[in-house]
Amino acid sequence: MSLLTGKNMSTIYRACSSGMDKCNQMLIWSKFQKAGYVTATGEDYLRLPDTFGKYGYKSAPTDHYLRPLFLTGEHSYGNLVCTKKMASPNHILDYATAFSETYKDEKFFGMFWFNSYSHNLENKPQLIDDGIVNYFIRLNSSGVMNNTLIFFLSDHGMRYGKMREQVESYYAERLPMLFIWVPEDFRKKYLQEYINLEINQNRLITPYDLHLTLWDVMIRSKMSTDKIASEACPNCDSIFNEISPYRNCADANVDEKWCTCHKMKSVNRTEIDVKHSIELVVKYLQNKTKNIQTTSCMKCVVLNLKTILRTHTYRDESLNSTYFVLALVMTPGNIGYEATIVKRNGELSIMQPTYTITSYNTRGSCVIEPNHRSYCVCEKIAKCKIKH
Known part of the structure; x- marks a missing residue:
């Protein structure tokens, strides 16, 4: 929700408490939709008590919406969460692929999330490895990656299990992964911005920065001219701009509890x-x-x-x-x-x-x-x- 709205959780809970439909305009996919992008979202493992599941949508929040498929019935089979005869995350990858290929010559925004391979146990993400590799191979071969920015990320590291007994896991829990694919044409057109991305790999960044980065994409694609700031983090910035090496957790609105800028x-x-x-x-x-x-x-x-x-x-x-x-x-x-x-x-x-x-x-x-x-x-x- 930090990534999608750039707002404090108190603001989000207050706005969304009567249902997600009431606050959908706060989420950045609505901003992309208003700017002329085709939008889509999907998430598996519906029984998890996340924000969307807790408050719920009565109507589709985006142009294309995968939730109705999973409402037909997700079932657990050992380590898998399946819908009909296929693991739910594979449905998401297929859907994300079809969506991207369908609109590859238009402006589109999709956010796809899978939980069931990695939410509880540390040994299951390997089950989706081949699926993710094949997903990127297909996007590349179809030409989608020629003009599409892709953010491949998680919300946090390992939180439970035997691995959490070691001190290294203290940092792992607090440091989610983030990989970004930047098309070759973007690298040439926005050379300094691409250099800044490379520099920022070793700087402190947060989901609030990513929110502003997504907004920056709209500005650079001439679909919006409005500059915005993050309500929750006034000092945050698009990561197309160089982030200070002296930035600390307070600057980035990272709570003391989750700060990793120290050596224990x-x-x-x-x-x-x-x-x-x-x-x-x-x-x-x-x-x-x-x-x-x-x-x-x-x-x-x-x-x-x-x-x-x-x-x-x-x-x-x-x-x-x-x-x-x-x-x-x-x-x-x-x-x-x-x-x-x-x-x-x-x-x-x-x-x-x-x-x-x-x-x-x-x-x-x-x-x-x-x-x-x-x-x-x-x-x-x-x-x-x-x-x-």
């Missing part, structure tokens, strides 16, 4: 601040567990510390703050969590939110609010009778 070092868990940080996290998780609403005759078991996986620290002089990044396992359920504690003005406080780093907790199905599942191991209350 291991710290002994017996140090007094680390011990107090661990105690703070355990108490936080226990208090959270006690206040979770559950279905009748069920409760969440109070969690206790089982294992400390890693303890690291870094310093931010600009904020006069020291940070402690901890990963630990709580029992019962062997649920792993990663937490960041900040020491500022001599006081330790936990940075919200604290996330689970283990695979989705299947033992938390008694919770009322889905977001609480990762903090709960359900247990039946003794001698409790469910009222009908």
Whole structure:
């Protein structure tokens, strides 16, 4: 939504709370559509509780819309999410290919997203490798890539599973991938802009910058003359312009929680601040567990510390703050969590939110609010009778 709107999430939730149709004009595909582009979008794995699924569209948000196909019935078969006899992401690749080839001589904007090969497990993206390769081969052979900018990206790195136990995963989660295909004609016509793209490969950029970059595409194609700024990030810019090497997370509106512009070092868990940080996290998780609403005759078991996986620290002089990044396992359920504690003005406080780093907790199905599942191991209350 940051990429599509350039706005703060508070603005997005307020505008979209009564349905996505009410806020569709905020999304950049509507801007492209108004500028004369043919538009399309599609996303698989519809049962995920994302923004679109939560608020929903009553009518198609773009000229072409893939959701009705998946509404005919997505089914899980082992590691695959399928629609009829084909994996859902393959439907998306076929649709994106047909859309691009159909409108290759016109101006078009498509955003296609697949979740089911990579959302939960780390070993499934390889299943779509050949499909993606064949997709680009076909776009190239059909001439689509001669005049089309392609952004190939993710929303984040690995968030759950065994890989998250290692300290490197702290950075991997916070650094989504981004690859851009730039047509040869664009490179010649806008040489400096292409040089800037190469420079910016090693600079801090965000989805807010990409939002402005997409708008910049409209301006350069003479389909819009309006310069805009990102509401959420006034200092952000199109990445066709050189981004400062001195840019920090505050400049780019990256929250402290997600900033990776620091180098962490291991710290002994017996140090007094680390011990107090661990105690703070355990108490936080226990208090959270006690206040979770559950279905009748069920409760969440109070969690206790089982294992400390890693303890690291870094310093931010600009904020006069020291940070402690901890990963630990709580029992019962062997649920792993990663937490960041900040020491500022001599006081330790936990940075919200604290996330689970283990695979989705299947033992938390008694919770009322889905977001609480990762903090709960359900247990039946003794001698409790469910009222009908």
